[in-house]
Amino acid sequence: MRSVAVVGTGQTKxxxxxxxxSQAELVRExxxxxxxxxxxxxxxxxxxxxxxxxxxxxxxxxxxxxxxGAYGTGKPVMxxxxxxxxxxxxxxxxxxxxxSGLFDRVLAxxxxxxxxxxxxxxMALTDPFWDRAVASGALGNFALSVSQYVAAGHATEDQAALxxxxxxxxxxxxxxxxxxxxxLTVDEVLASKxxxxxxxxxxxxxxxDGAAAIIVASDAVAREHNxxxxxxxxxxxxxxxxxxxxxxxxLLSMRTLRDASAHAYTQAGITDPVRDLDVAEIxxxxxxxxxxxxxxxxFCEAGEAGRLVEKGVTSMTGALPVNPSGGVLSTNPVGAxxxxxVAEAACQIHGRAGQRQVxxxxxxxxxxxxxxxxxxxxxxxxxx
Amino acid sequence: xIRTESIHIPFTYAAGGTSSIFLAALRDEARILATxxxxxxxxxxxxxxxxxxxxxxxATPVDVGPAGTLVSWTELADGTxxxxxxxxxxxxxxxxxxxxxxxxxxxxxxxxxxxGESRTGAITDIVGFESENGAGR
Numbered sequence: 001m002r003s004v005a006v007v008g009t010g011q012t013k014x015x016x017x018x019x020x021x022s023q024a025e026l027v028r029e030x031x032x033x034x035x036x037x038x039x040x041x042x043x044x045x046x047x048x049x050x051x052x053x054x055x056x057x058x059x060x061x062x063x064x065x066x067x068x069g070a071y072g073t074g075k076p077v078m079x080x081x082x083x084x085x086x087x088x089x090x091x092x093x094x095x096x097x098x099x100s101g102l103f104d105r106v107l108a109x110x111x112x113x114x115x116x117x118x119x120x121x122x123m124a125l126t127d128p129f130w131d132r133a134v135a136s137g138a139l140g141n142f143a144l145s146v147s148q149y150v151a152a153g154h155a156t157e158d159q160a161a162l163x164x165x166x167x168x169x170x171x172x173x174x175x176x177x178x179x180x181x182x183x184l185t186v187d188e189v190l191a192s193k194x195x196x197x198x199x200x201x202x203x204x205x206x207x208x209d210g211a212a213a214i215i216v217a218s219d220a221v222a223r224e225h226n227x228x229x230x231x232x233x234x235x236x237x238x239x240x241x242x243x244x245x246x247x248x249x250x251l252l253s254m255r256t257l258r259d260a261s262a263h264a265y266t267q268a269g270i271t272d273p274v275r276d277l278d279v280a281e282i283x284x285x286x287x288x289x290x291x292x293x294x295x296x297x298x299f300c301e302a303g304e305a306g307r308l309v310e311k312g313v314t315s316m317t318g319a320l321p322v323n324p325s326g327g328v329l330s331t332n333p334v335g336a337x338x339x340x341x342v343a344e345a346a347c348q349i350h351g352r353a354g355q356r357q358v359x360x361x362x363x364x365x366x367x368x369x370x371x372x373x374x375x376x377x378x379x380x381x382x383x384x
Numbered sequence: 385x386i387r388t389e390s391i392h393i394p395f396t397y398a399a400g401g402t403s404s405i406f407l408a409a410l411r412d413e414a415r416i417l418a419t420x421x422x423x424x425x426x427x428x429x430x431x432x433x434x435x436x437x438x439x440x441x442x443a444t445p446v447d448v449g450p451a452g453t454l455v456s457w458t459e460l461a462d463g464t465x466x467x468x469x470x471x472x473x474x475x476x477x478x479x480x481x482x483x484x485x486x487x488x489x490x491x492x493x494x495x496x497x498x499x500g501e502s503r504t505g506a507i508t509d510i511v512g513f514e515s516e517n518g519a520g521r
Contacts, residue, residue, distance in 0.1 A: 019386060058391060128395065128397045129397070129399055129403060129407070129430075129506075129507060130430060130479065130507055131479065133506060133507055133508045134466070134479055134480050134481055134507060134508065135466045135479045135480075135481075139460070140458055140460050140464070140466045141466070141479075143458035143460075143466070144456045144457070144458050144466055144467070144468055144479075145456070146458075147456050147457060147458045147491075148455065148456035148468075148491070151456070151491050193461070194461070195460070195461055196458045196459070196460045196461070196466075197458050197459045198458075199458075241436040241437065242436070243436060243476075243479070244468070244477075244479055245429070245468060245476050245477040245478050245479045246428070246436045246437070246476045246477075248455050248456065248468045248470075248476070248477040
Protein backbone atom coordinates (compact mmCIF):
# COMPACT_ATOMS: atom_id res chain seq x y z
CA MET A 1 0.00 0.00 0.00
CA ARG A 2 1.18 3.55 -0.70
CA SER A 3 1.55 6.07 2.15
CA VAL A 4 -1.54 7.94 3.28
CA ALA A 5 -2.05 10.80 5.70
CA VAL A 6 -4.73 12.67 7.59
CA VAL A 7 -4.50 16.22 6.23
CA GLY A 8 -7.56 17.81 7.82
CA THR A 9 -9.80 17.37 10.85
CA GLY A 10 -13.08 18.94 11.89
CA GLN A 11 -15.43 18.62 14.82
CA THR A 12 -18.75 20.06 15.81
CA LYS A 13 -19.42 21.49 19.23
CA UNK A 14 -20.50 18.33 21.12
CA UNK A 15 -23.38 18.62 23.58
CA UNK A 16 -26.19 16.72 25.30
CA UNK A 17 -28.60 18.08 22.68
CA UNK A 18 -27.99 19.77 19.35
CA UNK A 19 -31.59 20.67 18.61
CA UNK A 20 -30.32 23.55 16.49
CA UNK A 21 -29.31 21.20 13.64
CA SER A 22 -30.65 18.11 11.84
CA GLN A 23 -28.47 15.01 11.50
CA ALA A 24 -27.43 16.08 7.98
CA GLU A 25 -26.61 19.60 9.20
CA LEU A 26 -24.57 18.20 12.08
CA VAL A 27 -22.54 16.11 9.61
CA ARG A 28 -22.16 19.13 7.32
CA GLU A 29 -20.76 21.18 10.24
CA UNK A 30 -17.95 18.63 10.79
CA UNK A 31 -17.32 18.12 7.05
CA UNK A 32 -17.00 21.87 6.43
CA UNK A 33 -14.57 22.24 9.34
CA UNK A 34 -12.39 19.39 8.03
CA UNK A 35 -12.42 20.73 4.46
CA UNK A 36 -11.39 24.17 5.68
CA UNK A 37 -8.63 22.64 7.81
CA UNK A 38 -7.28 20.81 4.72
CA UNK A 39 -7.68 23.87 2.50
CA UNK A 40 -9.94 21.82 0.23
CA UNK A 41 -13.33 22.31 -1.39
CA UNK A 42 -16.12 19.73 -1.54
CA UNK A 43 -15.44 19.03 -5.22
CA UNK A 44 -11.98 17.71 -4.29
CA UNK A 45 -13.50 14.82 -2.32
CA UNK A 46 -13.74 11.61 -4.39
CA UNK A 47 -15.44 9.29 -1.88
CA UNK A 48 -17.26 9.53 1.45
CA UNK A 49 -17.40 7.16 4.42
CA UNK A 50 -20.06 7.49 7.14
CA UNK A 51 -19.65 6.05 10.64
CA UNK A 52 -22.85 5.77 12.68
CA UNK A 53 -24.78 3.36 14.93
CA UNK A 54 -28.20 3.93 13.42
CA UNK A 55 -30.09 1.95 16.09
CA UNK A 56 -29.38 4.78 18.52
CA UNK A 57 -31.35 7.24 16.39
CA UNK A 58 -33.98 4.73 15.30
CA UNK A 59 -33.49 5.82 11.70
CA UNK A 60 -32.21 3.36 9.11
CA UNK A 61 -29.80 4.02 6.24
CA UNK A 62 -27.93 7.01 7.70
CA UNK A 63 -25.66 6.99 4.64
CA UNK A 64 -28.75 7.91 2.63
CA UNK A 65 -30.12 10.59 4.94
CA UNK A 66 -26.84 12.33 5.76
CA UNK A 67 -24.81 11.45 2.63
CA UNK A 68 -25.62 14.81 1.07
CA GLY A 69 -24.59 16.57 4.26
CA ALA A 70 -21.18 14.94 3.80
CA TYR A 71 -20.99 16.05 0.14
CA GLY A 72 -21.53 12.44 -1.01
CA THR A 73 -24.08 13.09 -3.76
CA GLY A 74 -22.80 11.61 -7.03
CA LYS A 75 -19.88 9.92 -5.27
CA PRO A 76 -19.23 6.49 -3.72
CA VAL A 77 -20.71 6.55 -0.18
CA MET A 78 -20.40 3.71 2.32
CA UNK A 79 -21.51 3.27 5.91
CA UNK A 80 -19.36 1.57 8.56
CA UNK A 81 -21.02 0.33 11.75
CA UNK A 82 -19.03 -1.71 14.28
CA UNK A 83 -20.37 -0.49 17.62
CA UNK A 84 -18.05 1.80 19.53
CA UNK A 85 -15.27 1.09 17.03
CA UNK A 86 -17.44 2.50 14.20
CA UNK A 87 -15.43 5.71 14.06
CA UNK A 88 -11.98 4.14 14.09
CA UNK A 89 -13.18 1.49 11.62
CA UNK A 90 -14.46 4.29 9.36
CA UNK A 91 -11.07 6.00 9.49
CA UNK A 92 -9.25 2.73 8.78
CA UNK A 93 -11.58 2.06 5.83
CA UNK A 94 -10.66 5.49 4.45
CA UNK A 95 -6.95 4.69 4.89
CA UNK A 96 -7.48 1.49 2.87
CA UNK A 97 -9.43 3.28 0.13
CA UNK A 98 -6.63 5.79 -0.36
CA UNK A 99 -3.75 3.41 0.34
CA SER A 100 -5.03 0.95 -2.26
CA GLY A 101 -4.87 3.64 -4.93
CA LEU A 102 -8.63 3.85 -5.45
CA PHE A 103 -8.81 7.53 -4.47
CA ASP A 104 -6.50 10.43 -3.58
CA ARG A 105 -8.86 12.36 -1.29
CA VAL A 106 -11.51 10.76 0.94
CA LEU A 107 -13.78 12.28 3.59
CA ALA A 108 -14.58 10.10 6.61
CA UNK A 109 -17.21 11.42 8.99
CA UNK A 110 -18.73 9.86 12.10
CA UNK A 111 -21.80 11.15 13.89
CA UNK A 112 -24.37 10.34 16.53
CA UNK A 113 -27.35 12.24 17.89
CA UNK A 114 -28.14 10.27 21.02
CA UNK A 115 -30.72 12.87 22.03
CA UNK A 116 -32.89 11.92 19.04
CA UNK A 117 -33.32 8.24 19.84
CA UNK A 118 -33.24 5.88 22.79
CA UNK A 119 -29.71 4.59 23.38
CA UNK A 120 -30.73 1.95 25.92
CA UNK A 121 -33.18 0.46 23.40
CA UNK A 122 -30.45 0.33 20.78
CA MET A 123 -28.15 -1.35 23.28
CA ALA A 124 -30.90 -3.87 24.10
CA LEU A 125 -31.05 -5.18 20.54
CA THR A 126 -28.53 -7.86 21.45
CA ASP A 127 -28.77 -11.63 21.12
CA PRO A 128 -32.45 -12.48 21.77
CA PHE A 129 -31.80 -15.87 23.39
CA TRP A 130 -28.95 -15.39 25.85
CA ASP A 131 -28.50 -11.65 26.47
CA ARG A 132 -31.68 -9.71 25.90
CA ALA A 133 -33.78 -11.27 28.65
CA VAL A 134 -31.18 -11.14 31.41
CA ALA A 135 -28.36 -8.66 30.86
CA SER A 136 -28.97 -6.24 28.02
CA GLY A 137 -27.47 -2.79 27.90
CA ALA A 138 -23.89 -1.65 28.02
CA LEU A 139 -23.74 -0.58 31.64
CA GLY A 140 -24.56 -3.76 33.60
CA ASN A 141 -22.78 -5.93 31.10
CA PHE A 142 -19.60 -3.89 31.33
CA ALA A 143 -19.87 -3.61 35.11
CA LEU A 144 -19.60 -7.40 35.36
CA SER A 145 -16.11 -7.17 33.88
CA VAL A 146 -15.14 -4.09 35.90
CA SER A 147 -16.25 -5.81 39.09
CA GLN A 148 -13.96 -8.73 38.27
CA TYR A 149 -11.08 -6.35 37.45
CA VAL A 150 -11.45 -4.63 40.82
CA ALA A 151 -11.87 -7.92 42.74
CA ALA A 152 -8.59 -9.09 41.22
CA GLY A 153 -6.87 -6.07 42.81
CA HIS A 154 -6.03 -4.27 39.55
CA ALA A 155 -7.53 -0.90 40.52
CA THR A 156 -9.11 0.99 43.39
CA GLU A 157 -12.07 3.37 43.27
CA ASP A 158 -9.73 6.24 44.19
CA GLN A 159 -7.48 5.47 41.21
CA ALA A 160 -10.52 5.30 38.92
CA ALA A 161 -11.68 8.66 40.29
CA LEU A 162 -8.28 10.16 39.39
CA UNK A 163 -8.91 9.11 35.77
CA UNK A 164 -12.29 10.88 35.86
CA UNK A 165 -10.68 14.07 37.19
CA UNK A 166 -7.85 13.97 34.61
CA UNK A 167 -10.31 13.55 31.73
CA UNK A 168 -12.67 16.35 32.76
CA UNK A 169 -9.83 18.78 33.53
CA UNK A 170 -8.28 18.07 30.11
CA UNK A 171 -11.68 18.62 28.49
CA UNK A 172 -11.75 22.13 29.92
CA UNK A 173 -8.97 23.01 27.43
CA UNK A 174 -10.93 21.52 24.50
CA UNK A 175 -13.55 23.88 23.03
CA UNK A 176 -15.34 20.94 21.33
CA UNK A 177 -15.78 18.84 24.50
CA UNK A 178 -19.26 18.12 25.83
CA UNK A 179 -18.67 17.93 29.62
CA UNK A 180 -16.97 21.00 31.05
CA UNK A 181 -16.01 20.26 34.68
CA UNK A 182 -12.65 22.00 35.20
CA UNK A 183 -12.84 21.91 39.00
CA LEU A 184 -13.97 18.29 39.44
CA THR A 185 -12.46 16.56 42.50
CA VAL A 186 -11.91 12.92 43.49
CA ASP A 187 -14.38 13.38 46.35
CA GLU A 188 -17.09 14.53 43.94
CA VAL A 189 -16.51 11.48 41.74
CA LEU A 190 -16.74 9.16 44.75
CA ALA A 191 -19.92 10.92 45.92
CA SER A 192 -21.67 10.55 42.56
CA LYS A 193 -24.55 8.08 42.17
CA UNK A 194 -23.75 4.36 42.03
CA UNK A 195 -25.14 3.13 38.68
CA UNK A 196 -23.90 -0.46 38.57
CA UNK A 197 -21.44 -1.56 41.23
CA UNK A 198 -18.60 -0.45 41.14
CA UNK A 199 -19.42 2.11 38.40
CA UNK A 200 -20.56 5.55 39.51
CA UNK A 201 -22.11 8.28 37.39
CA UNK A 202 -18.85 10.22 37.04
CA UNK A 203 -16.92 7.03 36.15
CA UNK A 204 -18.98 6.85 32.95
CA UNK A 205 -18.94 8.55 29.57
CA UNK A 206 -21.86 10.85 28.70
CA UNK A 207 -24.21 10.49 25.72
CA UNK A 208 -23.50 13.29 23.29
CA ASP A 209 -24.73 14.76 20.03
CA GLY A 210 -21.81 15.43 17.72
CA ALA A 211 -19.89 14.70 14.54
CA ALA A 212 -16.24 14.54 13.56
CA ALA A 213 -14.57 14.33 10.16
CA ILE A 214 -11.12 13.66 8.77
CA ILE A 215 -9.73 14.17 5.28
CA VAL A 216 -7.44 11.34 4.16
CA ALA A 217 -5.04 12.00 1.29
CA SER A 218 -2.45 10.02 -0.68
CA ASP A 219 1.28 10.71 -0.58
CA ALA A 220 0.89 12.30 -4.03
CA VAL A 221 -1.21 15.20 -2.72
CA ALA A 222 -0.93 15.22 1.10
CA ARG A 223 1.63 18.03 1.36
CA GLU A 224 -0.50 20.26 -0.89
CA HIS A 225 -3.14 20.22 1.83
CA ASN A 226 -1.11 20.25 5.05
CA UNK A 227 2.48 21.32 5.75
CA UNK A 228 2.70 18.63 8.43
CA UNK A 229 0.49 15.68 7.42
CA UNK A 230 -0.28 12.98 10.01
CA UNK A 231 1.00 9.85 8.25
CA UNK A 232 -0.58 6.48 8.93
CA UNK A 233 2.18 4.33 10.42
CA UNK A 234 0.05 1.35 11.43
CA UNK A 235 -3.50 0.05 11.77
CA UNK A 236 -4.82 -3.12 13.38
CA UNK A 237 -8.30 -4.44 14.11
CA UNK A 238 -9.36 -7.39 16.27
CA UNK A 239 -12.90 -8.63 16.93
CA UNK A 240 -13.86 -11.20 19.54
CA UNK A 241 -16.58 -13.66 20.51
CA UNK A 242 -20.09 -12.35 20.98
CA UNK A 243 -21.16 -13.78 24.38
CA UNK A 244 -19.52 -12.38 27.49
CA UNK A 245 -19.95 -15.66 29.30
CA UNK A 246 -17.29 -16.91 26.88
CA UNK A 247 -15.09 -13.88 27.63
CA UNK A 248 -15.30 -13.83 31.38
CA UNK A 249 -11.81 -12.36 31.90
CA UNK A 250 -12.56 -9.58 29.43
CA LEU A 251 -10.94 -6.59 31.16
CA LEU A 252 -8.22 -8.65 32.83
CA SER A 253 -6.98 -9.96 29.49
CA MET A 254 -8.46 -7.62 26.84
CA ARG A 255 -6.73 -9.82 24.30
CA THR A 256 -8.10 -7.94 21.28
CA LEU A 257 -6.50 -4.64 22.27
CA ARG A 258 -3.37 -6.45 23.46
CA ASP A 259 -2.99 -8.26 20.11
CA ALA A 260 -3.95 -5.26 17.96
CA SER A 261 -1.54 -2.89 19.71
CA ALA A 262 1.32 -5.42 19.61
CA HIS A 263 0.76 -5.80 15.87
CA ALA A 264 0.57 -2.02 15.33
CA TYR A 265 3.67 -1.35 17.45
CA THR A 266 5.64 -3.81 15.32
CA GLN A 267 4.47 -2.09 12.12
CA ALA A 268 5.39 1.34 13.52
CA GLY A 269 8.71 0.29 15.11
CA ILE A 270 7.51 1.00 18.66
CA THR A 271 9.27 -1.04 21.35
CA ASP A 272 8.45 0.98 24.49
CA PRO A 273 5.10 2.74 23.99
CA VAL A 274 5.40 5.14 26.96
CA ARG A 275 8.82 6.27 25.74
CA ASP A 276 8.21 6.13 21.99
CA LEU A 277 4.71 7.63 21.76
CA ASP A 278 4.24 11.37 22.31
CA VAL A 279 0.48 11.32 22.89
CA ALA A 280 -2.40 8.83 22.98
CA GLU A 281 -6.12 9.25 22.38
CA ILE A 282 -7.75 6.06 23.64
CA UNK A 283 -11.42 5.06 23.59
CA UNK A 284 -12.29 4.63 27.28
CA UNK A 285 -16.00 4.04 27.94
CA UNK A 286 -15.39 4.37 31.70
CA UNK A 287 -12.56 5.20 34.12
CA UNK A 288 -11.72 1.58 34.93
CA UNK A 289 -11.49 0.80 31.21
CA UNK A 290 -8.78 3.43 30.78
CA UNK A 291 -6.75 1.65 33.47
CA UNK A 292 -7.35 -1.79 31.90
CA UNK A 293 -6.37 -0.42 28.48
CA UNK A 294 -3.05 0.87 29.92
CA UNK A 295 -2.23 -2.75 30.75
CA UNK A 296 -3.38 -4.11 27.39
CA UNK A 297 -1.54 -1.35 25.50
CA UNK A 298 1.70 -2.20 27.32
CA PHE A 299 1.94 1.15 29.14
CA CYS A 300 2.56 -0.80 32.37
CA GLU A 301 2.58 -4.26 33.92
CA ALA A 302 -0.64 -5.94 35.02
CA GLY A 303 -2.08 -4.22 38.11
CA GLU A 304 0.17 -1.15 37.79
CA ALA A 305 -2.19 1.14 35.82
CA GLY A 306 -3.51 2.92 38.90
CA ARG A 307 0.00 3.87 39.96
CA LEU A 308 0.63 5.28 36.47
CA VAL A 309 -2.25 7.72 37.01
CA GLU A 310 -1.23 8.48 40.59
CA LYS A 311 2.26 9.43 39.38
CA GLY A 312 0.83 11.63 36.62
CA VAL A 313 2.58 9.70 33.85
CA THR A 314 -0.50 10.07 31.62
CA SER A 315 -1.39 13.64 32.58
CA MET A 316 -0.73 16.58 30.24
CA THR A 317 2.71 17.11 31.80
CA GLY A 318 3.61 13.41 32.08
CA ALA A 319 5.77 11.18 29.89
CA LEU A 320 2.77 10.09 27.80
CA PRO A 321 -0.28 12.38 27.91
CA VAL A 322 -3.40 10.24 27.43
CA ASN A 323 -6.55 11.92 26.11
CA PRO A 324 -5.63 15.62 26.10
CA SER A 325 -9.08 16.08 24.51
CA GLY A 326 -10.84 14.80 27.64
CA GLY A 327 -11.55 11.51 25.94
CA VAL A 328 -14.78 9.56 25.64
CA LEU A 329 -15.32 10.30 29.35
CA SER A 330 -16.02 13.90 28.34
CA THR A 331 -17.55 13.49 24.87
CA ASN A 332 -19.34 10.47 23.44
CA PRO A 333 -21.34 10.66 20.23
CA VAL A 334 -20.70 6.92 19.60
CA GLY A 335 -20.40 6.87 15.80
CA ALA A 336 -18.11 9.91 16.00
CA UNK A 337 -16.08 8.93 19.08
CA UNK A 338 -13.56 6.81 17.15
CA UNK A 339 -13.18 9.48 14.46
CA UNK A 340 -12.58 11.98 17.27
CA UNK A 341 -9.73 9.78 18.61
CA VAL A 342 -8.07 9.72 15.17
CA ALA A 343 -8.80 13.41 14.53
CA GLU A 344 -7.34 14.43 17.91
CA ALA A 345 -4.22 12.30 17.34
CA ALA A 346 -3.82 13.82 13.86
CA CYS A 347 -4.45 17.34 15.17
CA GLN A 348 -1.59 16.85 17.65
CA ILE A 349 0.76 15.84 14.80
CA HIS A 350 -0.48 18.81 12.76
CA GLY A 351 0.40 21.07 15.69
CA ARG A 352 -3.12 22.51 15.65
CA ALA A 353 -4.46 21.30 19.00
CA GLY A 354 -4.53 24.75 20.61
CA GLN A 355 -4.55 24.73 24.42
CA ARG A 356 -4.51 20.92 24.49
CA GLN A 357 -1.40 20.64 22.27
CA VAL A 358 1.40 18.44 23.68
CA UNK A 359 5.05 19.26 23.03
CA UNK A 360 6.85 17.60 20.10
CA UNK A 361 4.03 15.37 18.87
CA UNK A 362 5.75 13.17 16.31
CA UNK A 363 4.12 9.82 17.09
CA UNK A 364 0.51 9.47 18.23
CA UNK A 365 -1.75 6.55 19.13
CA UNK A 366 -5.53 6.35 18.61
CA UNK A 367 -7.70 3.41 19.65
CA UNK A 368 -11.30 2.28 19.37
CA UNK A 369 -13.33 0.02 21.66
CA UNK A 370 -16.58 -1.56 20.61
CA UNK A 371 -19.37 -3.93 21.61
CA UNK A 372 -18.02 -6.54 24.06
CA UNK A 373 -14.30 -6.39 23.29
CA UNK A 374 -13.59 -5.18 19.78
CA UNK A 375 -10.41 -3.16 19.31
CA UNK A 376 -9.00 -0.84 16.65
CA UNK A 377 -5.50 0.63 16.88
CA UNK A 378 -4.08 3.43 14.72
CA UNK A 379 -0.57 4.93 14.91
CA UNK A 380 0.06 8.29 13.23
CA UNK A 381 3.43 9.95 12.72
CA UNK A 382 5.03 13.15 11.41
CA UNK A 383 7.09 11.19 8.83
CA UNK A 384 5.71 8.80 6.15
CA UNK B 385 -39.17 22.04 15.03
CA ILE B 386 -38.95 18.72 16.94
CA ARG B 387 -40.96 15.59 16.05
CA THR B 388 -41.63 12.87 18.66
CA GLU B 389 -43.04 9.39 18.04
CA SER B 390 -42.13 5.75 18.67
CA ILE B 391 -41.76 2.59 16.58
CA HIS B 392 -42.75 -0.91 17.72
CA ILE B 393 -40.43 -3.59 16.30
CA PRO B 394 -41.84 -7.15 16.38
CA PHE B 395 -39.41 -10.05 16.00
CA THR B 396 -39.36 -13.82 15.39
CA TYR B 397 -35.95 -15.44 15.71
CA ALA B 398 -34.82 -19.05 15.17
CA ALA B 399 -32.51 -20.45 17.85
CA GLY B 400 -30.98 -23.01 15.49
CA GLY B 401 -30.56 -26.77 15.95
CA THR B 402 -28.28 -27.13 18.97
CA SER B 403 -29.58 -24.19 20.94
CA SER B 404 -33.13 -25.44 20.35
CA ILE B 405 -32.11 -28.71 22.05
CA PHE B 406 -30.74 -26.64 24.97
CA LEU B 407 -33.95 -24.63 25.28
CA ALA B 408 -36.20 -27.73 24.99
CA ALA B 409 -34.23 -29.56 27.72
CA LEU B 410 -34.51 -26.51 29.94
CA ARG B 411 -38.26 -26.26 29.39
CA ASP B 412 -39.21 -29.95 29.51
CA GLU B 413 -36.74 -31.42 32.03
CA ALA B 414 -35.13 -28.46 33.86
CA ARG B 415 -31.74 -29.65 32.62
CA ILE B 416 -28.86 -27.35 31.52
CA LEU B 417 -26.90 -28.58 28.50
CA ALA B 418 -23.47 -27.65 27.22
CA THR B 419 -21.52 -28.68 24.14
CA UNK B 420 -17.95 -30.00 24.23
CA UNK B 421 -15.53 -28.69 21.61
CA UNK B 422 -13.27 -31.60 20.65
CA UNK B 423 -10.61 -29.28 19.20
CA UNK B 424 -10.35 -26.88 22.18
CA UNK B 425 -11.14 -29.52 24.82
CA UNK B 426 -13.61 -27.12 26.45
CA UNK B 427 -17.27 -27.49 27.44
CA UNK B 428 -19.34 -24.54 26.25
CA UNK B 429 -22.54 -23.41 27.94
CA UNK B 430 -25.15 -22.62 26.68
CA UNK B 431 -24.95 -25.40 24.08
CA UNK B 432 -24.17 -24.13 20.60
CA UNK B 433 -23.55 -25.78 17.23
CA UNK B 434 -20.05 -24.40 16.74
CA UNK B 435 -17.27 -23.47 19.13
CA UNK B 436 -17.19 -19.70 19.75
CA UNK B 437 -13.41 -19.82 20.22
CA UNK B 438 -12.18 -21.93 17.29
CA UNK B 439 -15.27 -22.11 15.07
CA UNK B 440 -15.19 -25.89 14.81
CA UNK B 441 -18.26 -28.14 15.17
CA UNK B 442 -19.20 -29.15 18.73
CA ALA B 443 -20.01 -32.67 19.97
CA THR B 444 -23.24 -34.09 21.45
CA PRO B 445 -24.56 -31.97 24.36
CA VAL B 446 -23.81 -33.00 27.96
CA ASP B 447 -25.42 -32.02 31.27
CA VAL B 448 -23.78 -29.29 33.40
CA GLY B 449 -24.81 -27.67 36.71
CA PRO B 450 -27.31 -26.95 38.14
CA ALA B 451 -24.77 -25.92 40.80
CA GLY B 452 -21.87 -23.65 40.01
CA THR B 453 -19.52 -20.90 41.15
CA LEU B 454 -19.98 -17.12 41.08
CA VAL B 455 -17.35 -15.56 38.79
CA SER B 456 -18.41 -11.90 38.91
CA TRP B 457 -21.47 -9.83 39.79
CA THR B 458 -22.87 -6.30 39.71
CA GLU B 459 -25.92 -4.68 41.25
CA LEU B 460 -27.82 -2.21 39.09
CA ALA B 461 -29.60 0.88 40.40
CA ASP B 462 -32.97 -0.92 40.14
CA GLY B 463 -31.76 -3.67 42.49
CA THR B 464 -31.24 -6.26 39.73
CA UNK B 465 -28.08 -8.28 40.30
CA UNK B 466 -26.30 -9.57 37.19
CA UNK B 467 -23.78 -12.38 37.37
CA UNK B 468 -21.38 -14.55 35.47
CA UNK B 469 -21.83 -18.11 36.75
CA UNK B 470 -19.48 -21.01 35.97
CA UNK B 471 -21.67 -24.13 36.12
CA UNK B 472 -20.07 -27.35 37.36
CA UNK B 473 -18.77 -29.24 34.33
CA UNK B 474 -18.63 -26.17 32.05
CA UNK B 475 -15.55 -24.19 31.00
CA UNK B 476 -17.41 -20.99 30.08
CA UNK B 477 -19.80 -18.85 32.11
CA UNK B 478 -23.51 -18.19 31.89
CA UNK B 479 -24.74 -14.59 32.04
CA UNK B 480 -27.70 -14.50 34.42
CA UNK B 481 -29.16 -12.97 37.55
CA UNK B 482 -28.76 -13.58 41.26
CA UNK B 483 -31.90 -14.14 43.29
CA UNK B 484 -32.78 -13.55 46.93
CA UNK B 485 -30.28 -12.93 49.67
CA UNK B 486 -29.29 -9.67 51.32
CA UNK B 487 -27.29 -8.39 48.34
CA UNK B 488 -23.96 -9.57 49.72
CA UNK B 489 -22.23 -11.70 47.13
CA UNK B 490 -18.62 -12.80 46.86
CA UNK B 491 -16.85 -14.07 43.77
CA UNK B 492 -16.04 -17.74 44.27
CA UNK B 493 -19.13 -18.56 46.33
CA UNK B 494 -21.25 -21.59 45.46
CA UNK B 495 -24.59 -21.12 43.71
CA UNK B 496 -27.48 -23.24 42.47
CA UNK B 497 -29.95 -22.56 39.63
CA UNK B 498 -33.56 -21.99 40.61
CA UNK B 499 -35.94 -23.10 37.86
CA GLY B 500 -39.33 -21.54 37.18
CA GLU B 501 -42.54 -23.55 37.67
CA SER B 502 -44.02 -22.89 34.22
CA ARG B 503 -41.24 -22.90 31.66
CA THR B 504 -41.46 -21.67 28.05
CA GLY B 505 -38.12 -22.58 26.45
CA ALA B 506 -36.19 -19.42 27.30
CA ILE B 507 -33.04 -18.68 29.31
CA THR B 508 -35.39 -17.10 31.86
CA ASP B 509 -36.74 -20.59 32.63
CA ILE B 510 -33.88 -20.33 35.09
CA VAL B 511 -35.34 -17.66 37.37
CA GLY B 512 -31.90 -16.91 38.76
CA PHE B 513 -29.09 -18.30 40.85
CA GLU B 514 -29.20 -18.46 44.63
CA SER B 515 -26.69 -19.45 47.27
CA GLU B 516 -26.25 -23.23 47.39
CA ASN B 517 -27.11 -23.11 51.09
CA GLY B 518 -30.45 -21.40 50.52
CA ALA B 519 -31.57 -18.04 49.24
CA GLY B 520 -28.86 -15.40 49.31
CA ARG B 521 -25.90 -15.63 51.64
